[in-house]
Amino acid sequence: MGLIIKNLVGGYQNVPVIKGINLEIQPGEAVGLIGLNGAGKSTTIKHVLGLLRPISGEISLNELTLKEQPTQFKQQVAVIPETPVLYPELTLKEHLELTILAYGLDRGHVWPHALELLKLFRLDDKLGWLPIHFSKGMKQKVMIVNAFLTDAQLLIIDEPFTGLDPLAVANLIDLINSAKRAGKMVLLTTHVLQTARRALERYVVLNNGLIVLDGSLDSIKQHYEIADDNFGELYQKLAVEQSK
Numbered sequence: 001m002g003l004i005i006k007n008l009v010g011g012y013q014n015v016p017v018i019k020g021i022n023l024e025i026q027p028g029e030a031v032g033l034i035g036l037n038g039a040g041k042s043t044t045i046k047h048v049l050g051l052l053r054p055i056s057g058e059i060s061l062n063e064l065t066l067k068e069q070p071t072q073f074k075q076q077v078a079v080i081p082e083t084p085v086l087y088p089e090l091t092l093k094e095h096l097e098l099t100i101l102a103y104g105l106d107r108g109h110v111w112p113h114a115l116e117l118l119k120l121f122r123l124d125d126k127l128g129w130l131p132i133h134f135s136k137g138m139k140q141k142v143m144i145v146n147a148f149l150t151d152a153q154l155l156i157i158d159e160p161f162t163g164l165d166p167l168a169v170a171n172l173i174d175l176i177n178s179a180k181r182a183g184k185m186v187l188l189t190t191h192v193l194q195t196a197r198r199a200l201e202r203y204v205v206l207n208n209g210l211i212v213l214d215g216s217l218d219s220i221k222q223h224y225e226i227a228d229d230n231f232g233e234l235y236q237k238l239a240v241e242q243s244k
């Protein structure tokens with residue numbers, strides 16, 4: 001069970017940006033994928049979303065493989081991308097309806113939950129709005145509401161902590177923590193470790209397309225001999241490691 005990435009080699013037009021990754025995430029676990037710009041975080045995510053085809057290796061989610069059961073696999077995954085993807089001609093309400101359709105959800109059952117989420121992110125009075133009227137953070141919140149509306153077992157969240165206000169960040173952290181309690185899996189990329197630690201216990205450090213560490217933030221700090229919470233120093237040390 002869980003997400004299993006086995007010996008993944010992948011990237012763009014056969015350029016192996018990802019050079020052999022092994023990663024398992026168990027139900028109820030949230031993992032932070034961290035590393036320098038260009039380390040391979042987004043490329044890994046694109047592979048898990050089935051947007052890139054592996055050069056070799058395999059990805060499975062609760063025993064469904066992306067290769068053999070791509071449709072069922074993708075229905076188990078919800079994504080909150082760093083840059084919101086919204087349809088300019090659809091209202092907020094229509095975006096939610098689309099998610100309900102795409103994930104085959106029961107409208108009557110899910111709509112009260114949608115209203116709760118909208119209220120949490122102060123979007124409940126904006127159901128008739130089109131994306132053009134939303135700010136960047138509001139668009140991000142629409143993506144969050146859509147993702148948490150689904151019953152997907154794996155939530156992929158790409159750098160959520162840079163465009164949201166502190167209230168929305170706190171709400172997102174609460175949602176991640178309750179998703180974990182519900183047995184879901186979370187894979188989150190971020191550079192903002194000070195905030196991520198409120199939701200994540202486990203971190204995977206990517207450097208140059210390889211996993212160089214997998215553990216708690218404390219074990220990472222220990223490994224790189226980081227004093228206090230000076231995470232800037234961590235990235236300096238990763239840069240030194242990368243250039244070797």
Ligand SMILES: Nc1ncnc2c1ncn2[C@@H]1O[C@H](COP(=O)(O)OP(=O)(O)OP(=O)(O)O)[C@@H](O)[C@H]1O
Pocket residue numbers: 012017035036037038039040041042043044
């Ligand atoms: N569309 C693309 N075509 C070719 N190479 C790409 C493409 N996108 C990214 N790369 C390369 O793949 C490598 C990994 O990039 P990736 O976007 O996965 O990094 P990242 O860890 O997500 O970085 P960031 O923190 O900046 O988001 C980089 O060397 C980058 O130049």
